[in-house]
Amino acid sequence: MSREDFNFSSILVKDIMNKALISVNLTTTAFQIARMMKLEVIGAILVKENGTHVGIITDRDFAIKITANNLPLDTPVKEIMSSPIITINHNEPISSAAEMMNHQKVRKLAVSDNGKIIGIITSTDLVNQIAK
Amino acid sequence: MGMSCEGFNFSSILVKDIMHKDLFSVNHNTPTFQIAKMMELEEVDAIFVKENETPMGIITDRDFVTKIAANSLPPDTPVKEIMSSPLITINHNEPISRAAEMMSSKKVKKLAVSENGKIVGLITSTDLIHQNTK
Numbered sequence: 001m002s003r004e005d006f007n008f009s010s011i012l013v014k015d016i017m018n019k020a021l022i023s024v025n026l027t028t029t030a031f032q033i034a035r036m037m038k039l040e041v042i043g044a045i046l047v048k049e050n051g052t053h054v055g056i057i058t059d060r061d062f063a064i065k066i067t068a069n070n071l072p073l074d075t076p077v078k079e080i081m082s083s084p085i086i087t088i089n090h091n092e093p094i095s096s097a098a099e100m101m102n103h104q105k106v107r108k109l110a111v112s113d114n115g116k117i118i119g120i121i122t123s124t125d126l127v128n129q130i131a132k
Numbered sequence: 133m134g135m136s137c138e139g140f141n142f143s144s145i146l147v148k149d150i151m152h153k154d155l156f157s158v159n160h161n162t163p164t165f166q167i168a169k170m171m172e173l174e175e176v177d178a179i180f181v182k183e184n185e186t187p188m189g190i191i192t193d194r195d196f197v198t199k200i201a202a203n204s205l206p207p208d209t210p211v212k213e214i215m216s217s218p219l220i221t222i223n224h225n226e227p228i229s230r231a232a233e234m235m236s237s238k239k240v241k242k243l244a245v246s247e248n249g250k251i252v253g254l255i256t257s258t259d260l261i262h263q264n265t266k
Contacts, residue, residue: 102262
């Protein structure tokens with residue numbers, strides 16, 4: 001992509017998405033997930049059941065679900081994850097990702113290709129593009 | 133806000149045009165679970181922490197993961213022990229393109245907005261993305 005032609009319609013989700021996905025299973029505890037988020041410097045982790053992604057947990061869930069309700073840190077992720085996952089196709093322009101984040105009031109979207117989750121795109125990824 | 137759709141760009145809109153002016157703040161001794169409740173009820177993800185009426189720090193939803201949960205701190209931990217301080221600020225007259233650059237380089241999603249040394253607002257990555265979809 002050329003710098004002159006930059007705009008939010010010409011860059012695709014697959015061009016800037018995070019491909020290194022971290023997944024856990026339904027019984028992983030909130031504490032284990034918090035450690036992973038801190039070590040890997042990430043804000044979203046996908047939750048799998050029988051090899052299929054069924055939910056997502058984000059840093060916001062720790063504030064509004066765990067701490068706000070005084071849930072113990074050994075709570076399994078299945079009790080606090082968001083499900084179903086909000087997805088966007090990898091071939092969509094990032095302008096669509098921005099619209100979807102606005103509309104759904106989320107900061108992270110799972111990226112799909114033929115029904116499979118292949119990445120995550122976040123509000124930070126979009127801001128980094130604006131800053132370029 | 134006085135911007136035309138045709139003339140829209142990230143250099144012509146100023147931070148003060150889109151910042152949040154309704155600021156939430158707590159005293160530095162407030163227990164973190166009360167802040168989590170505020171975040172849930174008010175649908176905000178950042179709250180300023182004051183000491184003697186001056187904003188000294190900020191707490192965001194991410195702090196609940198990396199500081200509270202990852203370290204098994206109790207929910208009654210006073211916010212002053214986990215807040216981020218000093219504040220990262222941007223002047224209210226800067227263009228929002230500058231806010232994007234600062235968020236990117238400082239690796240944060242929220243900036244405190246200052247005017248004559250006083251905190252007058254908050255601008256977030258979500259606000260910048262909203263502008264892009266207009």
